[in-house]
Amino acid sequence: MNNRDVRATWDYHNGTKHSYESIRANRHYLDWDNQPIPFKIYSTLSPIRLPEHLSSAGMTALDALSVSEIREKSAIVPSLQTLAEILYLSAGITKRRTYPGGEILFRAAACTGALYHIDLYLVCGTLPGLAAGVYHFGPQDFVLRQLRAGDWRSVVGRATGNEPAIAHAPVIIAFASTYWRNAWKYQSRAYRHCYWDSGTIMANLLAASAARDVPARIVLGFVDNTVSKLLGLDPAREGATSLVALGNIAPEATPELSPIEPLVLETALLSKSEVEYPAMRAMHQASSLESENEVIAWRKASATAPGVEYVGPTSEPHLIALRPLSAQEVPSDTLESVVQRRGSTRKFSRESISFHALSTMLDRATRGILSDVSSPNERPANDLYLIVNAVDDLAAGAYVFRSDRRALELLKEGDFRREAGYLGLGQEIPADCSVNVFFLADLNPVLQRFGNRGYRVAQLEASVMGGKLYLAAYALGLGASGLTFFDDDVTDFFSPDAAGKSVMFLIALGKSVKQSRDRVGS
């Protein structure tokens, strides 16, 4: 399959849309006896304990999540302590809940179905406290396990077409999904979740790195086969979604370690049996890059992005300028305390939130993402569409966020709680929350620019912004929950403005019943 033959994306995307009819016709049921474990457990590798006393970097969550440029030009090599903090705040276990059938270990970032199919791997040179190697992060016992010894960064460097951020990185973090761990519940739609759930983790990782002044840049252009081999992934069942170049050093000439011998490492069985969903593998293959030259050409083609000029608050009468809280007014809760209390709100109170709060969340979450194919000065692939149920000083209705104007535009006024509930798969959350934020991308220009891999770019961009909204909501003492949706009905609801666009992500924001009860009791 060729990355440029974008029929593959349309086949996958259209084939995994939810509609009222498709949900009713689906005979899939959850086979609890065959539920996969939410961890990748290497049974034979010795654990390398990560430091357990983690400290706060002291930066407020709202500041940390909105950093979108690399300020530090000097050499920065994260220590094992810093890495442990970043890993914990991104993918660590933050809460344990027992229920009649067992225990769920909740993590720092939200994940569809709490199935936690995304694992983090490290490829590093020698770091203070850690030998050069390829490692897997095990959240269940908070350890690293070494998969390969030695400095393999040059292999990743070549696989990314010598992406400068990778050449300067003392550590590269790779994200990969084990499909079955999510597809058990969500079937083929789980390929979208590979990016949704990478994105929420990524939002935390970017914020945790920013709070520690560690430069972090997402890299989406890489030879999939090489990265997969290096990490020892099973290409039939697993796929790397993204890389992050972490830290900053002068590029080093590292020894040639190839060829990459296959890793033969035992991992614990996930469940009694596994079901393969060929559409996931097909989409991953169709959006794969096959050679260093293809990566270089891909990145070059993507450099022709339309720029965006931020014109700031505007006096155009049909636009409602955001009114974010000033630096003095934003809550001073640190990123660490916000990640610790973040969850997904199970029941919203139907109360309104202030327009200042909504503005602050939108403003902070949309200041741009640094990656090999995007910069904060570029037009994002996604537009944010809102159903406002209850926001003080803002009429209930459907809006689009004009990101270059930092303003909302009213598309239609009205009470759309019932419609919001329906669009969010008939759940109560989107009907009860204060605001639903839908991320929609016009996939045609995105696929023209990036080929099938544009689907990864658009999904990840939306979910990183969604993950930032999660953090921003909890930083403001509010609640949030990611949601799934009836694809075409959402586009129809926001049309004609949204005509032709595809829904990438949805998040509900508002006050949780629990938070309101706590306030009354306090």
Ligand SMILES: Cc1cc2nc3c(=O)[nH]c(=O)nc-3n(C[C@H](O)[C@H](O)[C@H](O)COP(=O)(O)O)c2cc1C
């Ligand atoms: C992209 C995304 C979509 C989600 N969709 C739903 C949903 O449709 N309904 C729901 O109740 N929860 C949904 N969730 C919330 C997850 O169930 C929740 O993140 C998971 O149980 C882990 O719990 P926590 O977020 O409280 O840590 C979604 C989360 C994400 C990240």
